Amino acid sequence: MRHAKPYRKLSRQRSHYRALLRNLAAALFQHERIETTLIKAKEIRPFVDKIITLGRKGGLHNRRRAFSLLGNKIINPGGQNRLDVLDKVFGELATRLKDRNGGYTRIIKLGTRPGDAAPMAIMEIIGAQLKVKTEGDSDSAGVEKKASSSTKKKAAPTRAKKTKKSDAEEKAA
Numbered sequence: 649m650r651h652a653k654p655y656r657k658l659s660r661q662r663s664h665y666r667a668l669l670r671n672l673a674a675a676l677f678q679h680e681r682i683e684t685t686l687i688k689a690k691e692i693r694p695f696v697d698k699i700i701t702l703g704r705k706g707g708l709h710n711r712r713r714a715f716s717l718l719g720n721k722i723i724n725p726g727g728q729n730r731l732d733v734l735d736k737v738f739g740e741l742a743t744r745l746k747d748r749n750g751g752y753t754r755i756i757k758l759g760t761r762p763g764d765a766a767p768m769a770i771m772e773i774i775g776a777q778l779k780v781k782t783e784g785d786s787d788s789a790g791v792e793k794k795a796s797s798s799t800k801k802k803a804a805p806t807r808a809k810k811t812k813k814s815d816a817e818e819k820a821a
Contacts, residue, residue, distance in 0.1 A: 656691050669695050674721040676753075677733045677741070680776035686767040689755045693771070700745060700752045700773075703737040711738060744775055 658665060672692045676682050684692075699718055702710040714734060723731040745752055751774065758768040 656687060658687065658691065670718055670721075673699065673718055674723075674733050676771060676773065677736055678721075678723050678731055681770060681772040683758070683768065683770050685761075686755070686757060686769040689769045689771040693753050693755065696773075697750060697752050699737060700741055701750070703742040704746055706738060706742065714738070741773065745773075748774065 655665075658668070660668065668688070669692055672682065672684060672688060673696050676692070676696060695717070699714050702714040702717075711734065714737065718733065718737075721733040723729075723733065741752075754772050754774055756770045756772070758770060760766065761768050
């Protein structure tokens with residue numbers, strides 16, 4: 649029986665569970681909004697709140713504590729949009745959430761996933777400024793073109809129906 653157990657196992661070994669928490673947290677810090685199952689969202693919430701609290705406190709010791717919990721994920725290491733997750737937590741998120749005492753995340757229930765009926769949810773950081781692509785962006789224009797061309801249905805090639813005489817003629821020839 650599950651009386652007073654400290655966490656949900658999520659049907660994983662401990663090392664896989666910790667890797668799952670770290671990866672979901674890094675994705676949340678990168679995009680500031682992720683879609684996942686409701687149980688995973690509920691499980692990651694205290695983990696993310698603890699890291700954001702360490703970021704708000706600042707200092708070398710708290711950065712090392714956050715590093716031990718999260719690891720230092722660097723997204724797109726060689727590209728232009730290089731993102732160091734801990735720098736974002738201790739910089740941008742810490743300044744944006746400095747007046748808030750806890751409750752840094754929000755979970756929005758979505759319904760069930762079609763394949764296995766798992767309850768889905770969106771988890772987001774409070775006050776997230778989400779980037780919405782407009783038609784003027786060069787990236788979104790390419791995406792819209794691809795989407796419109798893939799949605800068009802191609803007409804099936806038409807074949808002339810063979811008659812019994814034409815079949816018989818082909819066999820004779």
